[in-house]
């Protein structure tokens with residue numbers, strides 16, 4: 001079966017800087033893949049290429065068997081890829097519901113339909129009681145959740161989450177983990193960029209590790225946690241599994 005997402009030799013250069021070099025991986029339908037690595041490793045750049053914000057310098061991105069590299073963000077979103085931003089990009093002066101409507105209008109041109117879809121997404125992420133509040137009044141955790149809600153309202157097949165657990169309390173991280181699980185249970189595949197290992201290790205089917213633009217490991221979380229190259233590049237000894 002064709003994987004949902006096939007990334008092949010993805011390369012992105014900014015002038016003399018190679019942010020991604022020959023990055024290849026696949027994501028299956030309904031799979032959760034963790035994407036980790038040190039700051040500056042190129043994780044967000046992968047997302048920007050996947051979501052149509054950057055045209056890759058080289059390589060191919062196939063989504064549901066179709067080449068999407070170089071397509072504009074709206075076209076990629078229409079095909080079923082949604083993303084959140086590391087630095088949240090919500091409209092703070094608009095209400096929570098209006099922010100989610102921006103996503104829902106992608107597939108529902110009739111406003112009442114889009115509103116219904118947005119409310120359903122808000123119920124799913126637990127933000128419904130905040131629907132009428134200005135988005136700028138939300139807590140950090142709620143703002144991150146709002147971005148996820150807006151992305152879900154576009155009815156994606158693949159969701160790209162960029163550090164949605166950063167800056168959250170331990171309890172909020174657990175809520176976020178639960179939410180990602182429920183998203184996957186809806187059949188939506190997720191690629192999750194995360195530094196919070198407690199947030200990603202327990203739910204990932206696969207972990208992808210970037211270092212200086214290159215993919216240095218790709219495997220199940222337990223194997224990744226014990227991979228000497230990954231420990232040296234990023235994890236340190238802390239995540240080595242007991243007895244390994």
Ligand SMILES: Nc1ncnc2c1ncn2[C@@H]1O[C@H](COP(=O)(O)OP(=O)(O)O)[C@@H](O)[C@H]1O
Pocket residue numbers: 014017019037038039040041042043044045046
């Ligand atoms: N739009 C851009 N223009 C120039 N350089 C960029 C741009 N975006 C990212 N970079 C550079 O690419 C490298 C990877 O960045 P990024 O993908 O944001 O890393 P990560 O998300 O893993 O921290 C960094 O050196 C960063 O400065």
Ligand SMILES: [Mg+2]
Pocket residue numbers: 043044045086
């Ligand atoms: Mg980043």
